[in-house]
Amino acid sequence: MNTTNKPIIGITMGDPASIGPEIAVKALLNPAVYELCNPILVGDADVFRDITERLALNALINPVQAVDEAKFELGTVDVYDLANVDLAQLTFGEISAMAGEAAFASVKTVIELALADKIDATVTGPINKKSINEAGHHFAGHTEIYAHYTNTKKYGMLLVEDQMKVIHVSTHVSLRQACDLVKKDRILEVIELLHNGLISLGETNLKIGVAGLNPHAGDSGLFGTEDDEEILPAVLEAKRRGFDVEGPVPADTLFSKAATGYYGGVVAMYHDQGHIPFKLTGFKWNAEKKQMDSVKGVNITMGLPIIRTSVDHGTAFEIAGKGVASPDAMVLAIESAVRLSKERKSERAKERQLV
Template sequence: MANKPIIGITMGDPAGIGPEIVVKALSNKEIYKKVNPLVIGSKNIIEKAIEITKIKMDIIEIKEDEMNTWREKDFYFGKLYILDLNNIRGDIPFGKISAEAGKAAFEYIKKSIELAMEGLIDGVATAPINKEAIRAAGINFIGHTEIFAELTKSEDVLTMFQVDKLRIFFLTRHVSLIKACSMVTMNNIYKTLIACDKALKNLGLINATIAVAALNPHGGERGLFGTEEEREIIPAIKKAREEGIRVEGPVPADSVFYWARLGCYDAVLSLYHDQGHIAAKTLDFERTVSVTTGLPFIRTSVDHGTAFDIAGKGIASSVSMEEAIKVAGEYAKFFTSPSLRFD
């Protein structure tokens, strides 16, 4: 086996910037020093992306029944290796919601999961999909995370953002703020802390310290600014500590992410979507990577959408895609070495 992990890179929605940022990312020589990148997508769309970006590279098509053979080889810079699903006929208009594009994007993801579950690739980095296009194709999933969780039959799936030394987990994500607040319960926080600790161990962080962000200003000031800290968060932290988890908090949200970046904590549990997103994206918007934990393999993603407004123009930045591929490569070893797993 080659000494670098094979990372499957799903092409994303063909109507968005996914194909072009994949091509741009693979024009970075550093990627090939860390991983063997395999694009899972449509060859004709990738050819168009190469034309749009004006990047010179040879396309090497890999057949699925050849995958075991390719595990013994190194992939070389200047060549784009692709598993062509051949599921797009003709042109897909840029910047428009398309059922055909949504269906194709789902099929790239599904194939990446199959390959990872069979051990033919070591991890997955995903380019962006469009939720409306997925829905238009009649596919009943909200997004990437839900697809990966369902198709791998994984129950304790969490999203973790990573940027620089900062790692952020989320208690809640795609719900309204008022609903998110109602979900800040002792039981939800306790169960999530258990899952966070397990996820960090599976990423090689054995004695990690987790900080729980406070919900209210100044951590509630002993009930002066809200009772959630005293009533729900502190009891959950106490219960998690009794299980041997190293957890601190609640730490006021206006400072916890700063201290975590300095290394005081290995990860932060954010209580709602924007609480963690704002911190990560303000630190470095382009280099924020979304990591899905709790799967049988590592999955990372860019932390931006399909950018329909600039799709096909060749101007989209590939920095987040590059970072997602690198992070997948860094963590893949903990999933391919059974002795390092904490199931």
């Protein structure tokens, strides 16, 4: 297979007790993935070998110690092997410091590979935050890990699925704290991150809708003052800077318009305000089978010096090891990473021409 000019995408294992290893291998059994890129998994090769054999997946696990040792051939799953999981101590669906340490190490390693230009983009599988913290790594999630190890101060979580694109002012904090984080400067920062993200994704609709925090966007101060005192001034300043933006728009109408493509993207004030409508769009529950038929949605961290996309679902401990996990979101995350890496390469080529 000709691998010339294809971006190399590093994909983390996720929590080894979760569906992470399963969806990673399943995604790499999709021929379309190899048409787009050269994928390499980062984690414990024995974990990937175990899930492959357990679920009778038609793949050969190829452990490597360097990216340039990878074969990048369909049917052969290259694994940058960290050899840090004792399978005898691993139980599907169980929180443990060992699993947390292994998951954390795969994330830290893929960041290092990207910073060293060994890979073109990173994709992350689901981690369990409690396991990570039990291993002694006190981060709220992937986004914070990436920000720390890339020394990034201004960043945001952008969710992408079809026409719905949502970025957040705050994410992994309590609801009480989230209200206190609704500040003009942060909202302005996130509007700019979303604008740049839409351009990076090749979108032409750059109209941004900004959600209100309170019911009816505060209703002129009757239900809270944050909308008038923090959100509106941010929107007005963003307009002054040339952004196509409107708000604060009551959240109960903003997302119905966003789902139709009226907005190129929207700014949510806190985690669940953005995640609930987003997952209603991309997650399809089968009531009869009592499982998800499809789990779609990509999480992109904006503002980083490297590319990071991720599945926008959790570890799904309850179905780990059962062979029913869908790789849809992982394939979409890989596709988004490829698109972003090509856009970044194009931008750098233009910059060199201008020098």
